[in-house]
Amino acid sequence: MTDPAELNALTASLAVEDLRDAWRLLDAAERIEGFRLLGREDAQEFFGALPSAEQLQLIEQSSATERRHLLRMLAPDDAADLLQELPDEQRQPLLGLYDDVTRREVASLLAYREDVAGGLMNPRFARVRPDMTVEEAILYLRRQANEGLELYTYAYVLDKEQRLLGVVSFRDLFRGKATAAMRDVMKTDVVRVHEEMDQEAVGATFAEHDLVALPVVDAAGRMKGVVTVDDIVDVVQEEATEDIHKIGGSVALDAPYLEVGLVGMLKKRLGWLLVLFFAQMLTVVAMSYFQVRIDQLSLLSLFVPLILSSGGNSGSQASTLVIRAMSLGELRPSDWKRVFLNELATGLTMGLVLGVIGFTRVVAIWPGNEEQFANFSWQLAGAILVSVVGVVLWGTLIGSMLPILLRRFGLDPASASAPLVATLSDVTGIVVYFSAVSWFLSHVLPPVA
Amino acid sequence: MTDPAELNALTASLAVEDLRDAWRLLDAAERIEGFRLLGREDAQEFFGALPSAEQLQLIEQSSATERRHLLRMLAPDDAADLLQELPDEQRQPLLGLYDDVTRREVASLLAYREDVAGGLMNPRFARVRPDMTVEEAILYLRRQANEGLELYTYAYVLDKEQRLLGVVSFRDLFRGKATAAMRDVMKTDVVRVHEEMDQEAVGATFAEHDLVALPVVDAAGRMKGVVTVDDIVDVVQEEATEDIHKIGGSVALDAPYLEVGLVGMLKKRLGWLLVLFFAQMLTVVAMSYFQVRIDQLSLLSLFVPLILSSGGNSGSQASTLVIRAMSLGELRPSDWKRVFLNELATGLTMGLVLGVIGFTRVVAIWPGNEEQFANFSWQLAGAILVSVVGVVLWGTLIGSMLPILLRRFGLDPASASAPLVATLSDVTGIVVYFSAVSWFLSHVLPPVA
Numbered sequence: 083m084t085d086p087a088e089l090n091a092l093t094a095s096l097a098v099e100d101l102r103d104a105w106r107l108l109d110a111a112e113r114i115e116g117f118r119l120l121g122r123e124d125a126q127e128f129f130g131a132l133p134s135a136e137q138l139q140l141i142e143q144s145s146a147t148e149r150r151h152l153l154r155m156l157a158p159d160d161a162a163d164l165l166q167e168l169p170d171e172q173r174q175p176l177l178g179l180y181d182d183v184t185r186r187e188v189a190s191l192l193a194y195r196e197d198v199a200g201g202l203m204n205p206r207f208a209r210v211r212p213d214m215t216v217e218e219a220i221l222y223l224r225r226q227a228n229e230g231l232e233l234y235t236y237a238y239v240l241d242k243e244q245r246l247l248g249v250v251s252f253r254d255l256f257r258g259k260a261t262a263a264m265r266d267v268m269k270t271d272v273v274r275v276h277e278e279m280d281q282e283a284v285g286a287t288f289a290e291h292d293l294v295a296l297p298v299v300d301a302a303g304r305m306k307g308v309v310t311v312d313d314i315v316d317v318v319q320e321e322a323t324e325d326i327h328k329i330g331g332s333v334a335l336d337a338p339y340l341e342v343g344l345v346g347m348l349k350k351r352l353g354w355l356l357v358l359f360f361a362q363m364l365t366v367v368a369m370s371y372f373q374v375r376i377d378q379l380s381l382l383s384l385f386v387p388l389i390l391s392s393g394g395n396s397g398s399q400a401s402t403l404v405i406r407a408m409s410l411g412e413l414r415p416s417d418w419k420r421v422f423l424n425e426l427a428t429g430l431t432m433g434l435v436l437g438v439i440g441f442t443r444v445v446a447i448w449p450g451n452e453e454q455f456a457n458f459s460w461q462l463a464g465a466i467l468v469s470v471v472g473v474v475l476w477g478t479l480i481g482s483m484l485p486i487l488l489r490r491f492g493l494d495p496a497s498a499s500a501p502l503v504a505t506l507s508d509v510t511g512i513v514v515y516f517s518a519v520s521w522f523l524s525h526v527l528p529p530v531a
Numbered sequence: 532m533t534d535p536a537e538l539n540a541l542t543a544s545l546a547v548e549d550l551r552d553a554w555r556l557l558d559a560a561e562r563i564e565g566f567r568l569l570g571r572e573d574a575q576e577f578f579g580a581l582p583s584a585e586q587l588q589l590i591e592q593s594s595a596t597e598r599r600h601l602l603r604m605l606a607p608d609d610a611a612d613l614l615q616e617l618p619d620e621q622r623q624p625l626l627g628l629y630d631d632v633t634r635r636e637v638a639s640l641l642a643y644r645e646d647v648a649g650g651l652m653n654p655r656f657a658r659v660r661p662d663m664t665v666e667e668a669i670l671y672l673r674r675q676a677n678e679g680l681e682l683y684t685y686a687y688v689l690d691k692e693q694r695l696l697g698v699v700s701f702r703d704l705f706r707g708k709a710t711a712a713m714r715d716v717m718k719t720d721v722v723r724v725h726e727e728m729d730q731e732a733v734g735a736t737f738a739e740h741d742l743v744a745l746p747v748v749d750a751a752g753r754m755k756g757v758v759t760v761d762d763i764v765d766v767v768q769e770e771a772t773e774d775i776h777k778i779g780g781s782v783a784l785d786a787p788y789l790e791v792g793l794v795g796m797l798k799k800r801l802g803w804l805l806v807l808f809f810a811q812m813l814t815v816v817a818m819s820y821f822q823v824r825i826d827q828l829s830l831l832s833l834f835v836p837l838i839l840s841s842g843g844n845s846g847s848q849a850s851t852l853v854i855r856a857m858s859l860g861e862l863r864p865s866d867w868k869r870v871f872l873n874e875l876a877t878g879l880t881m882g883l884v885l886g887v888i889g890f891t892r893v894v895a896i897w898p899g900n901e902e903q904f905a906n907f908s909w910q911l912a913g914a915i916l917v918s919v920v921g922v923v924l925w926g927t928l929i930g931s932m933l934p935i936l937l938r939r940f941g942l943d944p945a946s947a948s949a950p951l952v953a954t955l956s957d958v959t960g961i962v963v964y965f966s967a968v969s970w971f972l973s974h975v976l977p978p979v980a
Contacts, residue, residue: 102739123718131741220705227705235684252701256669256676269572289768290551292580294743294761312743312760315767319738322771323855329778330851330949331844339856340869347877351848352884355923358844359885363892365836376829383825383832387814387839387957394843395780395807395950399800402779406772407788420789428796435801436808443812474804500779500949501844508836 098124114143126155150179159204162191200277203298203307208237212265216258246305328496372516390511393477394504400481415490429478433471441467465522469515477507547573563592575604599628608653611640649726652747652756657686661714665707695754777945821965839960842926843953849930864939878927882920890916914971918964926956
């Protein structure tokens with residue numbers, strides 16, 4: 083069976099793999115050239131899987147006829163995602179390329195925010211009526227498939243007002259008696275989401291019920307579309323990316339790293355860096371308050387970076403663990419007491435271990451070097467032990483409580499970034515360290531007026 | 532139609548929602564009690580959606596008969612995930628509860644690592660033969676559905692040796708001519724994954740091709756099972772959680788935050804904290820090297836935390852952005868030059884902005900306080916400008932290059948955690964700052980012998 087069609091399919095399939103591999107290295111003109119070489123089916127699959135920004139790029143480079151074809155390759159929900167990125171005056175001409183029915187579908191999707199159930203859903207889904215028999219339903223679905231409908235695992239049973247009555251899986255359909263009515267085969271206890279539900283909550287509903295598709299309904303219970311789990315993969319990736327970027331102390335980039343130019347990067351990164359820099363200026367003030375101690379004994383300043391970093395590190399651990407647990411729904415603000423006790427125990431233990439190491443280091447390794455130092459090495463070691471314990475404990479506590487506080491005030495817990503927690507713990511760290519030093523070394527350091 | 536069955540369904544559906552809400556607060560004994568109240572279908576759905584650890588907990592609390600029912604509620608791939616968590620001697624008795632066919636299926640899945648395609652796949656899928664007609668295939672699928680097969684969007688066409696020849700979507704099946712043979716209806720250009728492919732790569736394949744299901748084949752091209760996109764949602768969440776935990780400077784927790792006890796927490800967190808603490812001891816050495824400068828002018832020590840944190844913050848931004856871009860496949864190690872140039876430009880600009888603010892702060896706000904300071908405020912401001920630029924630039928460069936280097940050496944880029952990058956930039960920061968100070972203030976500070 084090596085007929086020309088198959089041979090053709092073979093070259094086409096080679097072309098699509100080559101194009102995929104080279105894609106990132108091609109400029110806009112080369113991309114459209116390569117894309118034109120693809121067979122119809124490959125082109126559809128390839129185009130459908132591109133991120134919206136790259137789909138737009140191809141559309142911009144295309145002729146008017148190609149544009150129409152490209153747009154029709156997309157399911158209405160994907161088309162809406164793409165058009166959402168355009169200003170209105172560029173959106174209208176593209177919408178004009180659709181037939182009336184599709185244009186209405188796409189336009190109604192554009193009315194939703196991109197990050198709610200309505201913005202994720204596909205308005206085309208398999209629908210049957212409650213009085214249809216299994217046989218009629220299969221025939222009817224066959225007709226819908228012929229008209230281009232993609233069939234997922236379920237068909238939905240709607241009444242005349244489009245209200246969702248129940249769901250039938252293809253499996254139920256296939257194994258039901260040919261004469262049974264949909265209303266007797268269907269499952270009525272259907273998990274559904276409201277059209278305005280936030281995408282994160284939609285994702286959580288999928289996870290909770292382990293589903294592959296969820297019907298979207300309006301306030302009156304009318305079914306508007308279906309969100310499928312493959313859209314949720316993108317949502318989950320997006321939400322995780324946002325969290326990670328924020329944890330690192332940036333505003334979330336909304337494009338792939340390499341596509342964000344210098345100006346874009348600065349917009350996302352400089353803001354937080356400035357805030358943190360201004361906050362860190364408080365450390366200068368705090369240090370200047372203890373400058374007289376450093377004048378008395380410059381040795382004291384050597385330990386400042388060590389002490390501060392141990393607070394920042396333990397705080398960054400605690401905040402990322404708590405932020406992630408909240409994003410996954412494992413933790414709610416009402417759990418704060420358990421978190422607090424957890425972190426109290428963990429922070430105290432970790433602080434003690436690190437503190438003892440710091441203590442040993444001062445007592446055992448160092449006294450040899452400085453004559454004068456022998457007089458108070460035990461006291462200095464004690465001050466370091468106490469401040470490491472205090473700073474590590476403080477770091478874990480603000481690291482774990484700050485995300486919870488942010489959520490309680492309706493803010494994003496992920497804003498409790500590692501750098502922010504470190505900065506907050508630094509100022510306190512300075513005060514803790516020098517207070518401990520003043521107390522332990524009071525016999526060597528004359529009191530400050 | 533308020534018959535007892537429906538009423539029953541209603542109470543059962545109330546019970547399942549109540550149970551879901553209360554679940555987190557219940558202990559093991561209460562959980563099994565609540566679970567026993569559920570109707571068969573609710574129980575199956577509820578049990579199937581629980582994480583493996585909680586499924587195990589219910590199984591442990593159950594009677595022998597219940598155990599058999601519980602295990603049979605799970606698809607073979609989910610059963611394998613669950614049994615994977617048990618030591619061999621506990622695994623065998625549970626395996627013994629299965630009928631022969633299922634036991635063989637589950638046992639063969641247990642041979643795979645949990646994080647490869649084989650460990651994710653469901654060995655049960657809709658299969659048809661190439662010479663079947665559309666009509667025969669539908670009948671045959673109906674029979675498979677009757678035997679309990681879940682039908683996803685595709686049926687796979689296998690030859691007698693179980694080699695994958697092609698794929699037919701239900702849509703194709705529904706719209707094909709009743710007498711057309713599978714071999715003429717099927718799509719032959721099937722994206723497939725090897726049974727040993729890592730789950731992260733499987734996820735990337737889903738994303739690249741925008742699919743809902745992927746066939747898994749062995750080296751000989753024999754089809755072993757299907758990975759569906761709903762399994763990928765879990766993979767994506769898991770991988771993101773791992774990255775986030777590592778970015779925060781912990782080893783990835785492999786259980787929900789609240790279920791990790793003190794010992795577990797210490798195991799995951801103390802290790803890195805110790806490594807970082809030892810690394811940070813280098814800052815004591817670096818500082819002691821410049822102690823004489825602090826003796827000459829204690830004022831210099833006040834700026835140390837500010838300078839160091841600006842490097843740590845910019846580094847933590849850069850490393851999290853690069854780590855995430857690599858996890859999403861947007862960046863490969865071969866892109867290092869572009870990343871380097873990006874970060875060079877970004878780091879330099881951000882450093883200059885922060886540096887100028889630091890400069891202004893020293894010159895404009897401060898000189899009033901200290902008489903002696905008026906002689907060299909411009910020079911000190913210059914030293915601070917230069918060191919902030921240097922430290923921020925250095926932070927962004929190691930933050931961005933370290934993840935790439937780790938990947939190139941086969942390690943996990945996410946190990947370039949925010950605290951690690953901060954620690955690495957701290958030592959350098961001290962050297963940069965005091966070198967700048969020595970140079971700019973050479974007229975005030977006598978050279979060190």
